[in-house]
Amino acid sequence: MSDLLIENVRLIDPAAGLDTHGALLVRHGKIADLGGNLGRPDGVETIDGGGAVLCPGLVDMRVALGEPGFEYRETIASAAQAAAAGGITTLAALPDSAPAIDDPALVYLLRSRGEATGSLTILPYAAITRGCRGEEMAELGLLREAGAVAFTDGKRAIASSQLMRRVLSYARAFGGRIVQHPEDPSLAEGGAATEGELATRLGLPGIPLIAEAILVARDIRLARLTGGALHVAHISTAETVELIRRAKEEGLDITCDTAPPYFDLNETALGDYRTYAKLSPPLRPEADRRAIAAALVDGTIDAIASDHQPRDADDKRLPFAQASAGGAGLATLLGVTLAQTHGGRLGLPAAIALLTCRPARLLGAGAGTLSRGAPADLCLFHPDRIWQVVAGKLPGKAQNTPFDGRALEGRVLGTWKAGKRVFA
Amino acid sequence: MQSQKHLLAIEGMYPPEIGQLLDLAESYALLNRSGKTQRDLLRGRTLINLFFEDSTRTRTSFELAGKRLGADVINMSVSASSVNKGETLLDTATTLNAMQCDLLVVRHDQSGAPALLAQKVDASVINAGDGTHEHPTQALLDALTIRRRRGRLDGLIVAICGDVTHSRVARSNIYLLTTMGCSVRLIGPPTLIPAGIERLGIDVFHDMDKGLHGVDIVMMLRLQRERMTKGLVPSAREYFRFYGLDAARLAKARPDALVMHPGPMNRGVEIDSAVADDPARSLIREQVEMGVAVRMAVLDTLGRRQRRNV
Numbered sequence: 001m002s003d004l005l006i007e008n009v010r011l012i013d014p015a016a017g018l019d020t021h022g023a024l025l026v027r028h029g030k031i032a033d034l035g036g037n038l039g040r041p042d043g044v045e046t047i048d049g050g051g052a053v054l055c056p057g058l059v060d061m062r063v064a065l066g067e068p069g070f071e072y073r074e075t076i077a078s079a080a081q082a083a084a085a086g087g088i089t090t091l092a093a094l095p096d097s098a099p100a101i102d103d104p105a106l107v108y109l110l111r112s113r114g115e116a117t118g119s120l121t122i123l124p125y126a127a128i129t130r131g132c133r134g135e136e137m138a139e140l141g142l143l144r145e146a147g148a149v150a151f152t153d154g155k156r157a158i159a160s161s162q163l164m165r166r167v168l169s170y171a172r173a174f175g176g177r178i179v180q181h182p183e184d185p186s187l188a189e190g191g192a193a194t195e196g197e198l199a200t201r202l203g204l205p206g207i208p209l210i211a212e213a214i215l216v217a218r219d220i221r222l223a224r225l226t227g228g229a230l231h232v233a234h235i236s237t238a239e240t241v242e243l244i245r246r247a248k249e250e251g252l253d254i255t256c257d258t259a260p261p262y263f264d265l266n267e268t269a270l271g272d273y274r275t276y277a278k279l280s281p282p283l284r285p286e287a288d289r290r291a292i293a294a295a296l297v298d299g300t301i302d303a304i305a306s307d308h309q310p311r312d313a314d315d316k317r318l319p320f321a322q323a324s325a326g327g328a329g330l331a332t333l334l335g336v337t338l339a340q341t342h343g344g345r346l347g348l349p350a351a352i353a354l355l356t357c358r359p360a361r362l363l364g365a366g367a368g369t370l371s372r373g374a375p376a377d378l379c380l381f382h383p384d385r386i387w388q389v390v391a392g393k394l395p396g397k398a399q400n401t402p403f404d405g406r407a408l409e410g411r412v413l414g415t416w417k418a419g420k421r422v423f424a
Numbered sequence: 425m426q427s428q429k430h431l432l433a434i435e436g437m438y439p440p441e442i443g444q445l446l447d448l449a450e451s452y453a454l455l456n457r458s459g460k461t462q463r464d465l466l467r468g469r470t471l472i473n474l475f476f477e478d479s480t481r482t483r484t485s486f487e488l489a490g491k492r493l494g495a496d497v498i499n500m501s502v503s504a505s506s507v508n509k510g511e512t513l514l515d516t517a518t519t520l521n522a523m524q525c526d527l528l529v530v531r532h533d534q535s536g537a538p539a540l541l542a543q544k545v546d547a548s549v550i551n552a553g554d555g556t557h558e559h560p561t562q563a564l565l566d567a568l569t570i571r572r573r574r575g576r577l578d579g580l581i582v583a584i585c586g587d588v589t590h591s592r593v594a595r596s597n598i599y600l601l602t603t604m605g606c607s608v609r610l611i612g613p614p615t616l617i618p619a620g621i622e623r624l625g626i627d628v629f630h631d632m633d634k635g636l637h638g639v640d641i642v643m644m645l646r647l648q649r650e651r652m653t654k655g656l657v658p659s660a661r662e663y664f665r666f667y668g669l670d671a672a673r674l675a676k677a678r679p680d681a682l683v684m685h686p687g688p689m690n691r692g693v694e695i696d697s698a699v700a701d702d703p704a705r706s707l708i709r710e711q712v713e714m715g716v717a718v719r720m721a722v723l724d725t726l727g728r729r730q731r732r733n734v
Binding site for chain 2: 195196197198199200201202203204205206208272273317318319320321322
């Protein structure tokens, strides 16, 4: 592997509090040095960053890969391509595939499939329950030992309070957070949009906003009871933000993430039955979108994840209520997040922290920082360069972006995995 | 739908467009009564009734309307349960394009299905009822029926009673009647009144006696049995006790108040036979008659627009 110097960049590493103009030197795939004045070492390929931002490769903590089981939607290879184009070098893969990742062998398999791409580290989540069916607890200890970073049943919530109590309690012995899809299943059943005027006008079955807060409130109490570590995925309502803020103030081990649609779009994106905007949880009213955006700034939200859910055209070209929920998100994760910084409320280093060191810390992964000696997982992006999201022209296989037509400022120029350029 | 190719919804239509359709329908109503028919307006044109949900009444009404205007009418019934729905919908669109269909009447159990189809077919699409979204021609025929009896729509008080949540008829009527200057009330149990509907410029009542006070038109909605199995209302007899329309309850409305129902009726569940069959108060038979006239007006209007755009 050739050595590399990326110079004339704005180095941002939130984990180290670094934000400076300078250069970064890669030797043998690892970060050898970084800072203001590295000179020009001999025999090193040099890249002029042109003043763009160089930050750690992004860590996306919520991705459905499609593989195993749904290869028509996305394969690991196509996801790796989309991830590289999005500046992502590490992702956590949801276990609700077919089969579900509920066996140690499957955890090993996913890790090694990630390594085989040469561009992506896959951190597998393991199922909380066998088959993600919400019934019997999976072998959390063995799964953790095999390398599962945390436990979740993916887009299915643990409905039973008793089961949730037990897994929060039991998982403490092995570390690894319990990651919950926050939606009361009985209130959400059959729903296609957030209940309210818009759903009523469109004649779509609604899910009340409080379906989220009800489950989160329950889970917070169960976490308090058990001392367990809870992570609430893709939060989307103002009330949830409030609940989590208070739980954190109380000192409970509770964290959360959100996904770009929930701070960039509101329910009006459903427009004339646009099924690409059908997500789970569904898009929310504007007041909730604003609350989520504010919670990114005040630190209540710990991470931004793409919540990538690949779907193919046949999953989506259906009447709205029958269409499959979920949006592609790998390629737009950075751009849509940067939109929050252009308004001036969210600082650029804070935005990058939400995409790198903060999710990495939650997952117990070493990635997401620019430390000397660490693998050179890097993302070079121009914070102002304009591009337009066009469904059908995204990298990778899945094209079901809810951001179709959205103009974004902030474009990835290059991605490196362990010093190797994987996107240009 | 002034310049639009399709009739997918009442929402978004302007008073003059609605007025024009009603005026044209009125002339067809007179023509139909006179026994004369216009056989040549849609001659050589193909109208396909594509019904993914059973409905003898609406399908027959469109069929008759098409034939009276001289169109070639074909009925296609597709049972939604027997096929892979999504594929069928778009595959059907391809098939219809190959058949050179001009006017496509669609009934589907999913909200938005006609809109999806409209993106893919060359024909003008007429929504004949989609899920719990809209049923535009029903609202037009209701309005025509009211206007013929009362001479106007503006200023009337109309109560829409029953299962509003699952009613496309209610939604289309809310848009049409409020657009045309009626004051609209919704009456029903809280579990059957959808969230946010008060923002459509209507008043909600859960006490039917209060809600009927001073009302000119009482529009009843059908209550499906499945609402009881799903726990939205506990029983038919309880429903009828509080939300059924009988003579005593009708007496709470204006003395000359008229009764409507889109059909098919559940006698004894939402409406008492004595009221439904009272020729002095019930407009139900006339609604069916106006249905044909309104559909002729819609087909005629969309057909003319097609010719202009060829």
